[in-house]
Amino acid sequence: MKPLLNERICALFRSNWQHTLTYWSVFFSFGLCVAFLGPTILDLRCQTQSTLQEITLVFFSQQFFLFIGSTIGGFFSKTLVSSLSALAVSTLIISVVFAVIPLCHKLFLLAFAMAVSGLAMGSIDTISNLQLVKIYQKDSTVFLQALHFFVGLGALMSPLIADPFLSDTNCVIGNSSINTTSLSHLRNTLAGRQIHNVSSVHLHTEGEVVTNISYAFWIMALINLPIPIGIFILMYREHLFACGSPSRRLLDGDVLVKKTWGTTGQSEENGHQKEDPKSQIELFSCCLLGNMHRLPLSFFGIHILGGLVLFFYDGIVGSYTGFVYTYAVAPPMSLPHKTAGYLTCVFWAAITVGRLSAIPLSYRLKPVKFLIVSQVGVIVTLLLLLIFSNSSVFLFIGTCCLGLFISSVFPCMLALTEDILEYKGCATTVLVTSAGMGEMLLQVLVGSVMYSCGSFSFLLCGMVFGCMGFIFFILLFFVQQNHRNFTEVLPNNPPIERLEENGIKTYSSAGLNSWEISEWKASIDPEQ
Incomplete structure (x- = not known):
């Protein structure tokens, strides 16, 4: 049984490997953004010539807008076109933000850049998780584990990239009262958003700024740049741009049909299926009044x-x-x-x-x-x-x-x-x-x-x-x-509805998960 399960999951991955790798790669971008701010915060303080209390505003800016981005990200998941477009724009924004951070010499501009990156990160978080769940459904655990592995990988790489370019001494010339040890302690403390213990620490904000942190951000921008390029190439290959053939612009529901047939050992002969109006579901439509x-x-x-x-x-x-x-x-x-x-x-x-x-x-x-x-x-x-x-x-x-x-x-x-x-x-x-x-x-x-x-x-x-x-x-x-007991006894809702649309067999359920559907189909129709 286990080898059959592995074979089925591998077959699903082969059917959707391009999209799966896309969602994994954008989570690497997410990871880069998660961890870079803590180690670089003191150098960014010097760059913006702000106080320790002022520079911590950028933490709040990124985190708050990440929350907002996570909330609105679901609105871009209705169709495959909008999902990939949102991911391409979000990852491109991350590269742009990395590139312009060295140019933000005012605290307001840096906070704005962090807010924009937070929105992009939130959209990536919601869309990638949602699309993988839609594609793989009951088998999504394996692919979600891999997805979140990439955010950890990005979070590990980001500080390693920044470390060679961090200032060993205070990067505003004119304050020699802080040594390398206390600077390292201050950097690690600020990485934890712990501003209470540093409220008594005063560093000069005026003077010549000496920092090489710009190179770290430009390197991260270049490392991240192939990800949005790859998404645009994928969209072009699948004719998902506005100039492409409408018949090729798949909705997520079409991917779900493909996945459902994949779990039962079937394969599609016609490639892309006709758009199902029922698949055009708005965000939170299951909760509408x-x-x-x-x-x-x-x-x-x-x-x-x-x-x-x-x-x-x-x-x-x-x-x-x-x-x-x-x-x-x-x-x-x-x-x-x-x-x-x-x-x-x-x-x-x-x-x-x-x-x-x-x-x-x-x-x-x-x-x-x-x-x-x-x-x-x-x-x-x-x-x-x-x-x-x-x-x-x-x-x-x-x-x-x-x-x-x-x-x-x-x-x-x-x-x-x-x-x-x-x-x-x-x-x-x-x-x-x-x-x-x-x-x-x-x-x-x-x-x-x-x-x-x-x-x-x-x-x-x-x-x-x-x-x-x-x-x-x-x-x-x-x-x-x-909840399971309730759905099993829903009135006027047969457990399985078998529909015929344009010669394509589809199934809908009430109270049964995808595994139970496939087992039920096998029991009543051996050919399926």
């Missing part, structure tokens, strides 16, 4: 609970990345600044390795089992970090284990929720937006708590977030059972 009387409370409960799970677990990722350095250099851990600086890299490396190793594991474990193992692992790791809070060795071991366990929560949660809701498309936008909101808000909360209660509260906050996320996951499991 006209359909409210048909939807159970469990439908909305699944969206809310799934969003809350990712709200807390993405909040753990954001807060741990942001404040593990501050926790490590403070008593009782009191690690050297240079040693503590490696913790963030270890965490991101563990997340990347975890997502890479999760790709083959996803063949054998269902998303719900994967999620249980991952969340229990996160909670146990945080508990052990609390118990051994005085051990610097276990801090590195725990950071590595935490990254490995938490790496698969987002893609598995996304695949599970969409499977429960039969791939209506609303869940992906809600979950991505909730995750972005959690990463943004919980970082602020953890920073405030650490400032007022001490560094030990950092791990305690992570433990609370992990337990809250797991509680909401358990509630989601029970709501899922009620």
Whole structure:
């Protein structure tokens, strides 16, 4: 059975490899943007000749508009044309932003550039996740794991590219009171958005600016540039531009038809199918007022609970990345600044390795089992970090284990929720937006708590977030059972409708997922 499953998934990938590689590559762009700001923030402060408190505005600008971009990204996912167009424009914008950042010598211009990059990042986040779920449906876990591996890869590469060009001393000539060690400490502290501990640090804003950080941004712009070019080439090859043949402009529904036939071992003989009016679904159409009387409370409960799970677990990722350095250099851990600086890299490396190793594991474990193992692992790791809070060795071991366990929560949660809701498309936008909101808000909360209660509260906050996320996951499991029972007894809705349109057989379901549909078809029609 397992070899057949692998063969089927490989066949699906061969059918959609160009689009899949496109979504993976744009997530590499997303990763580049995620991690570059922290290491370069002091050089950007010198470039804009602003204070430490002023430069932290760019963090908020990028994160806030990333949240907005995640929310509106779903509007560009209605058709394949709009999805690829939005991704091409977004990745091109990222390259342009990288190229113009060295030219932003005013804080307002830099904040505006970060806001534009945040919008592009948010659109990439929502569209890529949504399109992969639409294409692969019940098999999407494997491909979502690979997708999120690329964001980790980009987040690892970005600081490595920037590191050779970072200033070893204060980059505004005229202030010699800060040495290399304290500058490194300040850089790592600012990378965590922790402005409370640096409010008493005053650096000169006037003088000659000496920094080579421009080269790092231009290198990242060049590395990212082939991605939008590749998307435009793909659109041209598939005649998806306005000048192309209308019959070739596929809707996502056409890709879904192709995928459904692929899962049952069938293949299309006619290539591209006729556009199905039913596939032209607006964002959140499953929640429109006209359909409210048909939807159970469990439908909305699944969206809310799934969003809350990712709200807390993405909040753990954001807060741990942001404040593990501050926790490590403070008593009782009191690690050297240079040693503590490696913790963030270890965490991101563990997340990347975890997502890479999760790709083959996803063949054998269902998303719900994967999620249980991952969340229990996160909670146990945080508990052990609390118990051994005085051990610097276990801090590195725990950071590595935490990254490995938490790496698969987002893609598995996304695949599970969409499977429960039969791939209506609303869940992906809600979950991505909730995750972005959690990463943004919980970082602020953890920073405030650490400032007022001490560094030990950092791990305690992570433990609370992990337990809250797991509680909401358990509630989601029970709501899922009620929702499945409801959909199975829907009146005036037969389990399977068999339609004939232009000689092409399609199927729609009420209460059955894609695997159950294929099993039902095989049982009533051996030829299918």
